[in-house]
Amino acid sequence: MATDPFQLFDEWYAEAQTAEINDPDAIALATAGAAGQPSVRMVLLKGHGPDGFVFYTNRESRKGDDLAANPHAALLFHWKALRRQVRIEGVIEPVSDAAADAYFATRSRDSQLGAWASDQSRPLDSRATFDARYEQAKARFEGRDVPRPPHWGGYQLVPDRIEFWSDRPHRLHERRLFTRSSDGWAEGLLYP
Numbered sequence: 001m002a003t004d005p006f007q008l009f010d011e012w013y014a015e016a017q018t019a020e021i022n023d024p025d026a027i028a029l030a031t032a033g034a035a036g037q038p039s040v041r042m043v044l045l046k047g048h049g050p051d052g053f054v055f056y057t058n059r060e061s062r063k064g065d066d067l068a069a070n071p072h073a074a075l076l077f078h079w080k081a082l083r084r085q086v087r088i089e090g091v092i093e094p095v096s097d098a099a100a101d102a103y104f105a106t107r108s109r110d111s112q113l114g115a116w117a118s119d120q121s122r123p124l125d126s127r128a129t130f131d132a133r134y135e136q137a138k139a140r141f142e143g144r145d146v147p148r149p150p151h152w153g154g155y156q157l158v159p160d161r162i163e164f165w166s167d168r169p170h171r172l173h174e175r176r177l178f179t180r181s182s183d184g185w186a187e188g189l190l191y192p
C-alpha cells in the first residue's frame, strides 16, 4: 500500500494552486522554544520535495529563536476550497546561504529593503520608526543591488510524519498517515 508521500503532496498542491482563491502556499508553522511554550504563525512555502519543505524568514524573529532552541517543528496546510489538510512534522535545518541568496535575489526590491528595515518580532514604538528605517535602507543601497541581510534566511523542515486529511460526508473523514522509518516511508490509516 506504501505510496510516495511527496508524489501525493505534489498532486494535492497542484490542485490547491487552481482551487484556492489566494495563498495555496500558506502554511501554519508551529514551533516551541526551550520552555516548551507552543507558538504558531503563517509562512509561505517556497520550495518542497523529498528533502523537505522550505520557507524564509528573519532568523532573529520569535520563530527563529524557538528553532534555535528546539529544531522540532510542525507545518499545516489547510486548503479550504478542497476541504483538505496536510499535517507535517519533523526537524528543521537551515537552508544554505547560497540558496537563501538566490531566493532573496528574486524578491522585489521593496521586499528586500523591508527585510533590512524590519526587526521582526521586536517591539516597535511607532510606524514612523519603521518607515524611517525603510527610508534609511533605501538610501543605503541606492544605485546597487540589495544584498541579503545576514539575519534573513531559509529553513527546511525535513519530515518524518506526513498526514493527508480529506473531508468525507458525515465526518467520516479519511486520514492517510505516512511515517518515515529506516526502510523508507510506511503508510497507514487513522480513525477520523
Ligand SMILES: Cc1cc2nc3c(=O)[nH]c(=O)nc-3n(C[C@H](O)[C@H](O)[C@H](O)COP(=O)(O)O)c2cc1C
Pocket (backbone or CB within 6 Å): 023, 026, 039, 040, 041, 042, 043, 044, 045, 055, 056, 057, 058, 061, 062, 063, 064, 120, 121
Ligand atoms: C499568509 C501569510 C504568509 C506569511 N508568510 C510569511 C513568511 O513567509 N515569512 C515570514 O517571516 N513571515 C510571514 N508571515 C508573517 C508571519 O505570520 C509572522 O507575523 C512573522 O513571521 C513573525 O512571526 P514570529 O514573531 O512568530 O517569528 C506571513 C503571514 C501571513 C498571514
